Amino acid sequence: MTPSAGIVGAGIMGRMLALALRRKGWDVTLFDRDTEHGTQSCTWTGAGMIAPYCELEAAEQLITALGVRSMDLWPDWMQHFAKPVYYKDGGSLVVAHPNDRLELERLKRRVSDNAPRPDIMREINAAQIGELEPELAERFSSGLYFPFEQHLDNRDLLHAMATTLHRDGVRWITGVEIQSVNAGRVEGPDTWSFDWVFDCRGVGAKEELPTLRGVRGELLYLHAPEVNLSRPVRIMHPRQSIYIVPRPNQIYVVGATAIESEDVREITVRSSLELLSAAYTVHTGFAEARLLETSVSARPALPDNLPRFFVRDGLARINGLYRHGFLIAPALCELMLSYLDRGTAPEDGAKLFEQETV
Ligand SMILES: Cc1cc2nc3c(=O)[nH]c(=O)nc-3n(C[C@H](O)[C@H](O)[C@H](O)COP(=O)(O)OP(=O)(O)OC[C@H]3O[C@@H](n4cnc5c(N)ncnc54)[C@H](O)[C@@H]3O)c2cc1C
Structure with missing residues (x-):
């Protein structure tokens, strides 16, 4: 049977995961309180640098490793988008x-x-x-x-992702304030059920992630x-x-x-x-x-400024992208897919997965 996903939050993380799951044949619904332009998201503001080495100024090596992996993955994403994105790799x-x-x-x-x-x-x-x-x-x-560093136009990216989400048949419910995100269930003005729910609300997830x-x-x-x-x-x-x-x-x-x-x-x-x-x-x-x-x-930042997957059966909260959303989202997306395939955290990202207790 086709697995179903409900993804809450249509910033870079939510949009990318929606596209990735759809590519694997999942039935995907995306929720956001914003319009498709995404002007309320942090992604709308971000500068769009993909700079894993410059970021060593203040970030951990793990961020560099995720960034280096993402730099390999971005060209494939660019090919997949339904329209071109301003994306440069001139360092x-x-x-x-x-x-x-x-x-x-x-x-x-x-x-x-x-x-x-x-x-x-x-x-x-x-x-x-x-x-x-x-x-x-x-x-x-x-x-x-x-x-080797790269940069892209974040707003162009949001737009290209939106066009691709439509082309690929993702259901997108805009203008909806979600109150709670739980295993298999999304609650707002209605309640929706899915096999898996992904919380990609950035700072909007604070109530359920108190350390954010x-x-x-x-x-x-x-x-x-x-x-x-x-x-x-x-x-x-x-x-x-x-x-x-x-x-x-x-x-x-x-x-x-x-x-x-x-x-x-x-x-x-x-x-x-x-x-x-x-x-x-x-x-x-x-x-x-x-x-x-x-x-x-x-x-959106966690105490150590590293990203995390808070997981339990039917639920993953992906958050803490901090100042690295464009730098690390493709690698995080890949780790999430690997977790779903294997049912356990992949070795190279094990440190980032935490089991959520009910
Ligand atoms: C000034 C600035 C510069 C930056 N520059 C860079 C850079 O050069 N390179 C880089 O890699 N990163 C950069 N970043 C960081 C990057 O922008 C973030 O890491 C990234 O955008 C976070 O993405 P996200 O998808 O987790 O969250 P967001 O983009 O914030 O998306 C969350 C979405 O969830 C929705 N939402 C929240 N709560 C609810 C709710 N209750 N119901 C429904 N929807 C909800 C919001 O509307 C939003 O659309 C920068 C950030 C800033 C602020």
């Missing part, structure tokens, strides 16, 4: 102003100590920076280049006709590194803050000033940029 660049050179050194050491292979990072000089990003020539005397917290992140969308950058540029800073991530048509995402707060009200003046001045110090062409939009959301 990332990390630079620092003279006063912050120690931060660059610190990142270099941290990556060298934890790198799975020596070729994932190259130390480059001013001329080599100019070869990669001509408009940054002579602005920085040295930098780090991560040739939101980490506020703010970013800006700029239209900068005088700036031509082709890959994410990260600027090291003692407080928080700031990045500029290109989108088509000279639009740039500049982010992001990380504040221990679930407040998702508008961006503050302090954060706007920090982000804008960081962008301007990288490229003076940002002076004439137009500020198109600000975006704020709360990243």
